[in-house]
Amino acid sequence: MSVPEDQGVRDAAPGADPLARAAEALRLHTDAGWVRVRQRVVDAALSAVRPARTVAAQHELGRFSVSTDVLTDVVRTALEPLPDAAPSRVVFETDDDDRLVAVRTTVVVAFGADVVEAAEQVRQEVGGVLRAVLGEVAPASGGFVVDVHVGDVTVDRRTL
Amino acid sequence: MRDERPAPGGGVVDELDDDVLARRAGLGDRLAFTELVDRHGPALHRYASRMLDDPSETADCLQDAMADAWRGLSGFGGRSSVRTWMFTLVTHAVRRHQSRQLKRTAAPVDDEVLARRATGPGQDPARVVEMQGFVEALDAALRQLPEGQRSAWILKEVEGLSYAEVAEVGRTTPDVVRGRLSRARATLTTLLEDWR
Incomplete structure (x- = not known):
């Protein structure tokens, strides 16, 4: 919302248009109620379970399953250090036994970066971290496919 | 007050656009989501409290709406601004609460x-x-x-x-x-x- 710097003072001043004053008064008025409920709202939101599927994992201690929601967070965290690319979407494909068949990662790439190199870094990181989390349960055909799709380019690396 | 917490993906969270925060939150970044809530929470509360006129209902409504936001961000397509989308979620939550409480409009x-x-x-x-x-x-x-x-x-x-x-x-x-x-x-x- 763009409000000229002095407009608030002008609108809130007695004698000004009461509706403009009213709108400005509400904008300037911070409800104490928000301060009271803010933490509760954040905590409740972050504890909400996102819709997700499970992916099979196999380690020395046995077989277990991992939520795609957790895997998405794992992939995002793994890609954080990359200087030229950041994920915008991660989609997992599984077979009938919930084994990971493919992971498709859409990324934003920094303008001027070597796209092929950035995509390859993403592919390596995603493949590596998922193999570490899931163990060796991908189909016997040789593991899961890691697809990388460059969906956007940004000129501001801070927005990666 | 500036929030100078470093964003995991780079930048300072309070300098990042809503779209960037939404993208990160959609992938599970809790810090980005919290920044979105802090950024828009006061306005959403201002709105919800005047639609419901009940502090307890307002708090419950915002909890529901922000839980919807957290769940929905992974599918947020950016067809509207994040701010408009959050107001929409709050409006839906307000209606649900009004309906449940049989509040008379x-x-x-x-x-x-x-x-x-x-x-x-x-x-x-x-x-x-x-x-x-x-x-x-x-x-x-x-x-x-x-x-x-x-x-x-x-x-x-x-x-x-x-x-x-x-x-x-x-x-x-x-x-x-x-x-x-x-x-x-x-x-x-x-x-x-x-x-x-």
Whole structure:
């Protein structure tokens, strides 16, 4: 919302248009109620379970399953250090036994970066971290496919 | 106050656009989500509290709406701005709460109501200039408005959404929003006349 710097003072001043004053008064008025409920709202939101599927994992201690929601967070965290690319979407494909068949990662790439190199870094990181989390349960055909799709380019690396 | 927490993906969280925060939050970044809530929470609370007029209901409504936001961000396509989308979620939550509580929506304002002023008996607006008093009078006036007009006025005049965005939030058309705003302005002008 763009409000000229002095407009608030002008609108809130007695004698000004009461509706403009009213709108400005509400904008300037911070409800104490928000301060009271803010933490509760954040905590409740972050504890909400996102819709997700499970992916099979196999380690020395046995077989277990991992939520795609957790895997998405794992992939995002793994890609954080990359200087030229950041994920915008991660989609997992599984077979009938919930084994990971493919992971498709859409990324934003920094303008001027070597796209092929950035995509390859993403592919390596995603493949590596998922193999570490899931163990060796991908189909016997040789593991899961890691697809990388460059969906956007940004000129501001801070927005990666 | 600036939030100088470093964002995991780079940058400082309070410098990042809503779209970037939404993208990161959609992938599970809790810090990005918390920044979105902190950025828009006061306005969302301002809106919800005036739609529900009950602190407890408002808190529950915001909890529900922000839980919907956290769940929905992974599928947020950016078809609207993040801010508009969050107002839409709050509006849906408000309606659910009103429905559950069988809250009666405000009746259309009639001439008798219009004749009443938002100020209390014996109040002298010329001397009562404190913001709090004015906000209370405004709240009293807003309660006189039917829900659609109240929502449209707050979203357009207070929160600065465009006609199209207000229409999107209210699942209606910009022409309907214009009509509601016109009626809301007329009613509020009358009710707040003593504050001129």
